[in-house]
Amino acid sequence: MARSTSFRISDQVKRALDTRAAHEGVSVTALLESLVVEGVDQRDFPGIVFRGPAHDRRAALAAGPDVWEVVSRLQELDGSEEHRIATFSAESELHPRLIRIAVDYAAEHAEQIHSRIDRNRDLIARSRRAVAEREALLT
Incomplete structure:
Protein backbone atom coordinates (compact mmCIF):
# COMPACT_ATOMS: atom_id res chain seq x y z
CA MET A 1 0.00 0.00 0.00
CA PHE A 45 24.28 -6.29 -0.53
CA PRO A 46 27.55 -4.56 -1.50
CA GLY A 47 28.54 -5.73 -4.97
CA ILE A 48 24.97 -5.77 -6.29
CA VAL A 49 24.02 -3.27 -9.00
CA PHE A 50 20.90 -2.87 -11.11
CA ARG A 51 20.77 -3.02 -14.90
CA GLY A 52 18.21 -2.66 -17.60
CA PRO A 53 15.49 -0.25 -18.62
CA ALA A 54 13.14 1.33 -16.10
CA HIS A 55 10.40 -1.23 -16.79
CA ASP A 56 12.69 -4.25 -16.43
CA ARG A 57 15.39 -3.63 -13.83
CA ARG A 58 17.36 -6.63 -12.65
CA ALA A 59 19.91 -7.23 -9.93
CA ALA A 60 23.41 -8.19 -11.05
CA LEU A 61 26.92 -8.52 -9.73
CA ALA A 62 28.84 -5.30 -10.42
CA ALA A 63 31.44 -7.05 -12.56
CA GLY A 64 29.48 -10.13 -13.49
CA PRO A 65 26.23 -11.75 -14.49
CA ASP A 66 22.70 -11.07 -13.33
CA VAL A 67 21.78 -12.61 -9.98
CA TRP A 68 19.14 -14.82 -11.59
CA GLU A 69 21.82 -16.25 -13.93
CA VAL A 70 24.04 -17.11 -10.97
CA VAL A 71 21.18 -18.85 -9.15
CA SER A 72 20.02 -20.65 -12.29
CA ARG A 73 23.49 -22.09 -12.85
CA LEU A 74 23.84 -23.10 -9.20
CA GLN A 75 20.51 -24.93 -9.48
CA GLU A 76 21.90 -26.94 -12.40
CA LEU A 77 24.89 -28.16 -10.38
CA ASP A 78 24.95 -31.03 -7.91
CA GLY A 79 26.29 -31.19 -4.39
CA SER A 80 26.28 -28.97 -1.35
CA GLU A 81 25.98 -25.22 -1.59
CA GLU A 82 29.73 -24.84 -1.05
CA HIS A 83 30.52 -27.43 -3.72
CA ARG A 84 28.21 -25.71 -6.20
CA ILE A 85 29.77 -22.33 -5.42
CA ALA A 86 33.28 -23.75 -5.86
CA THR A 87 32.32 -25.38 -9.17
CA PHE A 88 30.67 -22.25 -10.49
CA SER A 89 33.59 -20.12 -9.34
CA ALA A 90 36.00 -22.35 -11.27
CA GLU A 91 33.78 -22.21 -14.38
CA SER A 92 33.18 -18.50 -14.33
CA GLU A 93 36.26 -17.10 -12.57
CA LEU A 94 33.87 -15.26 -10.23
CA HIS A 95 35.20 -15.08 -6.70
CA PRO A 96 33.16 -17.30 -4.33
CA ARG A 97 32.45 -14.21 -2.19
CA LEU A 98 30.63 -12.60 -5.13
CA ILE A 99 28.61 -15.74 -5.76
CA ARG A 100 27.59 -15.77 -2.09
CA ILE A 101 26.50 -12.13 -2.34
CA ALA A 102 24.29 -13.09 -5.29
CA VAL A 103 22.85 -16.05 -3.35
CA ASP A 104 22.20 -13.87 -0.30
CA TYR A 105 20.43 -11.28 -2.44
CA ALA A 106 18.40 -14.01 -4.14
CA ALA A 107 17.37 -15.52 -0.81
CA GLU A 108 15.92 -12.18 0.27
CA HIS A 109 14.28 -11.59 -3.13
CA ALA A 110 13.33 -15.18 -3.97
CA GLU A 111 10.06 -14.45 -5.79
CA GLN A 112 11.74 -11.90 -8.08
CA ILE A 113 14.63 -14.25 -8.89
CA HIS A 114 12.45 -17.34 -9.43
CA SER A 115 10.18 -15.32 -11.71
CA ARG A 116 13.12 -14.29 -13.87
CA ILE A 117 14.50 -17.86 -14.00
CA ASP A 118 11.06 -19.18 -14.98
CA ARG A 119 10.70 -16.50 -17.66
CA ASN A 120 14.08 -17.44 -19.12
CA ARG A 121 13.25 -21.15 -19.13
CA ASP A 122 9.96 -20.38 -20.91
CA LEU A 123 11.84 -18.37 -23.56
CA ILE A 124 14.29 -21.24 -24.07
CA ALA A 125 11.44 -23.75 -24.46
CA ARG A 126 9.63 -21.46 -26.91
CA SER A 127 12.82 -20.97 -28.92
CA ARG A 128 13.44 -24.73 -29.09
CA ARG A 129 9.86 -25.31 -30.29
CA ALA A 130 10.29 -22.66 -32.98
CA VAL A 131 13.53 -24.28 -34.18
CA ALA A 132 11.85 -27.71 -34.30
CA GLU A 133 8.89 -26.28 -36.22
CA ARG A 134 11.20 -24.60 -38.76
CA GLU A 135 13.18 -27.81 -39.20
CA ALA A 136 9.97 -29.83 -39.66
CA LEU A 137 8.74 -27.32 -42.21
CA LEU A 138 11.89 -27.68 -44.28
CA THR A 139 12.02 -31.50 -44.30
Missing part, protein backbone atom coordinates in the same frame (compact mmCIF):
# COMPACT_ATOMS: atom_id res chain seq x y z
CA ALA A 2 1.42 3.37 -0.98
CA ARG A 3 1.57 6.18 1.55
CA SER A 4 2.05 9.85 0.95
CA THR A 5 5.37 11.02 2.39
CA SER A 6 7.03 14.40 2.28
CA PHE A 7 10.76 14.96 1.86
CA ARG A 8 12.77 18.12 1.41
CA ILE A 9 15.30 17.88 -1.38
CA SER A 10 17.50 20.49 -2.99
CA ASP A 11 16.45 22.21 -6.20
CA GLN A 12 19.39 20.54 -7.94
CA VAL A 13 18.22 17.06 -6.91
CA LYS A 14 14.62 17.90 -7.89
CA ARG A 15 15.78 19.00 -11.36
CA ALA A 16 17.86 15.84 -11.72
CA LEU A 17 14.86 13.69 -10.75
CA ASP A 18 12.59 15.55 -13.17
CA THR A 19 15.10 15.18 -15.99
CA ARG A 20 15.74 11.48 -15.35
CA ALA A 21 12.04 10.68 -14.95
CA ALA A 22 11.25 12.40 -18.25
CA HIS A 23 14.14 10.58 -19.94
CA GLU A 24 12.89 7.20 -18.68
CA GLY A 25 9.22 7.98 -19.34
CA VAL A 26 8.15 7.43 -15.74
CA SER A 27 6.76 9.61 -12.99
CA VAL A 28 9.10 11.25 -10.51
CA THR A 29 7.41 9.21 -7.77
CA ALA A 30 8.03 5.91 -9.61
CA LEU A 31 11.65 6.87 -10.27
CA LEU A 32 12.23 7.92 -6.67
CA GLU A 33 10.72 4.67 -5.35
CA SER A 34 12.92 2.63 -7.68
CA LEU A 35 16.03 4.58 -6.66
CA VAL A 36 15.28 4.14 -2.97
CA VAL A 37 14.63 0.39 -3.28
CA GLU A 38 17.75 -0.15 -5.38
CA GLY A 39 19.86 2.07 -3.12
CA VAL A 40 18.81 0.21 0.02
CA ASP A 41 19.47 -3.14 -1.68
CA GLN A 42 22.90 -1.96 -2.82
CA ARG A 43 23.78 -0.97 0.72
CA ASP A 44 22.43 -4.24 2.11
Whole structure:
Protein backbone atom coordinates (compact mmCIF):
# COMPACT_ATOMS: atom_id res chain seq x y z
CA MET A 1 0.00 0.00 0.00
CA ALA A 2 1.42 3.37 -0.98
CA ARG A 3 1.57 6.18 1.55
CA SER A 4 2.05 9.85 0.95
CA THR A 5 5.37 11.02 2.39
CA SER A 6 7.03 14.40 2.28
CA PHE A 7 10.76 14.96 1.86
CA ARG A 8 12.77 18.12 1.41
CA ILE A 9 15.30 17.88 -1.38
CA SER A 10 17.50 20.49 -2.99
CA ASP A 11 16.45 22.21 -6.20
CA GLN A 12 19.39 20.54 -7.94
CA VAL A 13 18.22 17.06 -6.91
CA LYS A 14 14.62 17.90 -7.89
CA ARG A 15 15.78 19.00 -11.36
CA ALA A 16 17.86 15.84 -11.72
CA LEU A 17 14.86 13.69 -10.75
CA ASP A 18 12.59 15.55 -13.17
CA THR A 19 15.10 15.18 -15.99
CA ARG A 20 15.74 11.48 -15.35
CA ALA A 21 12.04 10.68 -14.95
CA ALA A 22 11.25 12.40 -18.25
CA HIS A 23 14.14 10.58 -19.94
CA GLU A 24 12.89 7.20 -18.68
CA GLY A 25 9.22 7.98 -19.34
CA VAL A 26 8.15 7.43 -15.74
CA SER A 27 6.76 9.61 -12.99
CA VAL A 28 9.10 11.25 -10.51
CA THR A 29 7.41 9.21 -7.77
CA ALA A 30 8.03 5.91 -9.61
CA LEU A 31 11.65 6.87 -10.27
CA LEU A 32 12.23 7.92 -6.67
CA GLU A 33 10.72 4.67 -5.35
CA SER A 34 12.92 2.63 -7.68
CA LEU A 35 16.03 4.58 -6.66
CA VAL A 36 15.28 4.14 -2.97
CA VAL A 37 14.63 0.39 -3.28
CA GLU A 38 17.75 -0.15 -5.38
CA GLY A 39 19.86 2.07 -3.12
CA VAL A 40 18.81 0.21 0.02
CA ASP A 41 19.47 -3.14 -1.68
CA GLN A 42 22.90 -1.96 -2.82
CA ARG A 43 23.78 -0.97 0.72
CA ASP A 44 22.43 -4.24 2.11
CA PHE A 45 24.28 -6.29 -0.53
CA PRO A 46 27.55 -4.56 -1.50
CA GLY A 47 28.54 -5.73 -4.97
CA ILE A 48 24.97 -5.77 -6.29
CA VAL A 49 24.02 -3.27 -9.00
CA PHE A 50 20.90 -2.87 -11.11
CA ARG A 51 20.77 -3.02 -14.90
CA GLY A 52 18.21 -2.66 -17.60
CA PRO A 53 15.49 -0.25 -18.62
CA ALA A 54 13.14 1.33 -16.10
CA HIS A 55 10.40 -1.23 -16.79
CA ASP A 56 12.69 -4.25 -16.43
CA ARG A 57 15.39 -3.63 -13.83
CA ARG A 58 17.36 -6.63 -12.65
CA ALA A 59 19.91 -7.23 -9.93
CA ALA A 60 23.41 -8.19 -11.05
CA LEU A 61 26.92 -8.52 -9.73
CA ALA A 62 28.84 -5.30 -10.42
CA ALA A 63 31.44 -7.05 -12.56
CA GLY A 64 29.48 -10.13 -13.49
CA PRO A 65 26.23 -11.75 -14.49
CA ASP A 66 22.70 -11.07 -13.33
CA VAL A 67 21.78 -12.61 -9.98
CA TRP A 68 19.14 -14.82 -11.59
CA GLU A 69 21.82 -16.25 -13.93
CA VAL A 70 24.04 -17.11 -10.97
CA VAL A 71 21.18 -18.85 -9.15
CA SER A 72 20.02 -20.65 -12.29
CA ARG A 73 23.49 -22.09 -12.85
CA LEU A 74 23.84 -23.10 -9.20
CA GLN A 75 20.51 -24.93 -9.48
CA GLU A 76 21.90 -26.94 -12.40
CA LEU A 77 24.89 -28.16 -10.38
CA ASP A 78 24.95 -31.03 -7.91
CA GLY A 79 26.29 -31.19 -4.39
CA SER A 80 26.28 -28.97 -1.35
CA GLU A 81 25.98 -25.22 -1.59
CA GLU A 82 29.73 -24.84 -1.05
CA HIS A 83 30.52 -27.43 -3.72
CA ARG A 84 28.21 -25.71 -6.20
CA ILE A 85 29.77 -22.33 -5.42
CA ALA A 86 33.28 -23.75 -5.86
CA THR A 87 32.32 -25.38 -9.17
CA PHE A 88 30.67 -22.25 -10.49
CA SER A 89 33.59 -20.12 -9.34
CA ALA A 90 36.00 -22.35 -11.27
CA GLU A 91 33.78 -22.21 -14.38
CA SER A 92 33.18 -18.50 -14.33
CA GLU A 93 36.26 -17.10 -12.57
CA LEU A 94 33.87 -15.26 -10.23
CA HIS A 95 35.20 -15.08 -6.70
CA PRO A 96 33.16 -17.30 -4.33
CA ARG A 97 32.45 -14.21 -2.19
CA LEU A 98 30.63 -12.60 -5.13
CA ILE A 99 28.61 -15.74 -5.76
CA ARG A 100 27.59 -15.77 -2.09
CA ILE A 101 26.50 -12.13 -2.34
CA ALA A 102 24.29 -13.09 -5.29
CA VAL A 103 22.85 -16.05 -3.35
CA ASP A 104 22.20 -13.87 -0.30
CA TYR A 105 20.43 -11.28 -2.44
CA ALA A 106 18.40 -14.01 -4.14
CA ALA A 107 17.37 -15.52 -0.81
CA GLU A 108 15.92 -12.18 0.27
CA HIS A 109 14.28 -11.59 -3.13
CA ALA A 110 13.33 -15.18 -3.97
CA GLU A 111 10.06 -14.45 -5.79
CA GLN A 112 11.74 -11.90 -8.08
CA ILE A 113 14.63 -14.25 -8.89
CA HIS A 114 12.45 -17.34 -9.43
CA SER A 115 10.18 -15.32 -11.71
CA ARG A 116 13.12 -14.29 -13.87
CA ILE A 117 14.50 -17.86 -14.00
CA ASP A 118 11.06 -19.18 -14.98
CA ARG A 119 10.70 -16.50 -17.66
CA ASN A 120 14.08 -17.44 -19.12
CA ARG A 121 13.25 -21.15 -19.13
CA ASP A 122 9.96 -20.38 -20.91
CA LEU A 123 11.84 -18.37 -23.56
CA ILE A 124 14.29 -21.24 -24.07
CA ALA A 125 11.44 -23.75 -24.46
CA ARG A 126 9.63 -21.46 -26.91
CA SER A 127 12.82 -20.97 -28.92
CA ARG A 128 13.44 -24.73 -29.09
CA ARG A 129 9.86 -25.31 -30.29
CA ALA A 130 10.29 -22.66 -32.98
CA VAL A 131 13.53 -24.28 -34.18
CA ALA A 132 11.85 -27.71 -34.30
CA GLU A 133 8.89 -26.28 -36.22
CA ARG A 134 11.20 -24.60 -38.76
CA GLU A 135 13.18 -27.81 -39.20
CA ALA A 136 9.97 -29.83 -39.66
CA LEU A 137 8.74 -27.32 -42.21
CA LEU A 138 11.89 -27.68 -44.28
CA THR A 139 12.02 -31.50 -44.30
